Amino acid sequence: MRISARGRYALAATISMATRYDTGDNITVISLSESLGISKIYLEQVFSLLKKAEVVSSQKGAQGGYRLARPPQDISAFEVLWATDLSLFEEVGDTVKDHAPGIEAAMRISVFDAVDSAVKTTLSGVSLKTLADEMKKHRKDQGYMFFI
Amino acid sequence: MRISARGRYALAATISMATRYDTGDNITVISLSESLGISKIYLEQVFSLLKKAEVVSSQKGAQGGYRLARPPQDISAFEVLWATDLSLFEEVGDTVKDHAPGIEAAMRISVFDAVDSAVKTTLSGVSLKTLADEMKKHRKDQGYMFFI
DNA sequence: CTAATACCTAGTGAATCGGTATGCAAAGAA
DNA sequence: TTCTTTGCATACCGATTCACTAGGTATTAG
Numbered sequence: 001m002r003i004s005a006r007g008r009y010a011l012a013a014t015i016s017m018a019t020r021y022d023t024g025d026n027i028t029v030i031s032l033s034e035s036l037g038i039s040k041i042y043l044e045q046v047f048s049l050l051k052k053a054e055v056v057s058s059q060k061g062a063q064g065g066y067r068l069a070r071p072p073q074d075i076s077a078f079e080v081l082w083a084t085d086l087s088l089f090e091e092v093g094d095t096v097k098d099h100a101p102g103i104e105a106a107m108r109i110s111v112f113d114a115v116d117s118a119v120k121t122t123l124s125g126v127s128l129k130t131l132a133d134e135m136k137k138h139r140k141d142q143g144y145m146f147f148i
Numbered sequence: 149m150r151i152s153a154r155g156r157y158a159l160a161a162t163i164s165m166a167t168r169y170d171t172g173d174n175i176t177v178i179s180l181s182e183s184l185g186i187s188k189i190y191l192e193q194v195f196s197l198l199k200k201a202e203v204v205s206s207q208k209g210a211q212g213g214y215r216l217a218r219p220p221q222d223i224s225a226f227e228v229l230w231a232t233d234l235s236l237f238e239e240v241g242d243t244v245k246d247h248a249p250g251i252e253a254a255m256r257i258s259v260f261d262a263v264d265s266a267v268k269t270t271l272s273g274v275s276l277k278t279l280a281d282e283m284k285k286h287r288k289d290q291g292y293m294f295f296i
Numbered sequence: 297c298t299a300a301t302a303c304c305t306a307g308t309g310a311a312t313c314g315g316t317a318t319g320c321a322a323a324g325a326a
Numbered sequence: 327t328t329c330t331t332t333g334c335a336t337a338c339c340g341a342t343t344c345a346c347t348a349g350g351t352a353t354t355a356g
Contacts, residue, residue: 001236001237001238001240001260001263001264001267002235002236002238002240003240003260003263005243008240008243008255009243011243011255011259012243012244012248012251012252012255015251015254015255016248016251035248036244036245036248036251037244037245037248038244077258077259087150087235088149088150089149090149090150092149092150092151092156095153095156095157095159095160096160096184096185096186097184097185100160100164100183100184100185101286101287102282102283102284102285102286102287103160103163103164103184103283104160105282105283105286106163106279106280106282106283106285106286107156107159107160107163107279109282110225110274110278110279110282111159111225111271111274111279112149112151114270114274115149115151115267115270115271116149118266118267118269118270119149119263119266119267121266122262122263122266123259123263126258126259126262130258131254131255131258131259132254134250134253134254134257134258135250135251135253135254136250137250137254138249138250138253138254139249139250
């Protein structure tokens with residue numbers, strides 16, 4: 001499955017924000033861009049989309065920045081990608097002329113809609129909290145990676 | 149979900165072939181392109197991919213054409229799209245630098261791999277036979293669309 | 297005031313997509 | 327054999343999208 005860089009950046013950034021959610025601090029785009037190794041200017045555009053979708057809220061000015069609009073367990077990967085990855089949720093256009101009645105409907109019902117539904121269900125079942133926890137399991141400096 | 153025209157053409161063409169599978173006849177690209185309303189030259193390229201993936205077999209020369217390589221109930225939508233739709237099955241590249249240990253792994257495990265798996269399961273569960281049957285239910289000239 | 301920050305709009309090079317053009321290769325028909 | 331029908335291969339093209347850059351404006355804490 002192709003997932004755009006924009007969507008992946010959004011996911012990485014919001015996961016990172018989820019780990020710092022309880023502090024209540026604003027998080028700046030530049031700090032995220034540095035810790036993730038992503039272009040700051042591009043990440044700004046990603047956050048513009050996340051704000052429009054009400055995944056994050058913002059505060060302008062000095063000491064400003066972004067915060068998750070809701071607790072991490074209430075934000076799903078679906079919301080983040082929906083806001084940022086266009087091709088993932090693009091409408092499938094018509095394929096054939098109506099010389100072939102029924103083919104269009106069959107494809108739509110049994111394939112396209114079925115896939116869309118499966119993807120949506122999968123993404124909706126994963127929260128930023130889940131992802132942040134999963135992330136902690138995989139950091140290399142966690143401490144329970146040792147040898148006897 | 150974005151699904152490329154190439155993949156949709158492949159699906160439409162193989163569904164159409166499935167309805168004529170029992171005759172054993174070769175089916176020409178030009179007849180399919182006309183009945184589906186698709187460019188013949190482009191459809192040829194699609195069939196080149198389907199043949200490489202052994203979804204169809206071919207015979208050259210006069211009275212030649214293509215046939216499904218196996219019975220329609222043994223060919224899944226997954227196979228057809230796998231052969232023709234690149235972006236659907238594209239590998240997701242790395243997103244973040246390793247300044248952020250664990251984020252990459254969390255996204256991959258809980259999101260990308262999960263979605264890929266859901267899509268594959270869904271598509272594998274739909275055969276060309278299923279699609280051909282579904283198609284027949286939806287043709288407008290079926291006869292059980294009447295008014296009292 | 298000043299510095300830090302979000303926010304807005306336009307542009308750009310590369311890649312991809314959908315499609316065309318052209319011709320060769322093979323196999324059956326005449 | 328020769329002709330016609332079909333598959334097969336390659337190169338090319340215009341439009342669109344993608345990832346990203348550039349350069350500004352607006353707002354707010356200190």
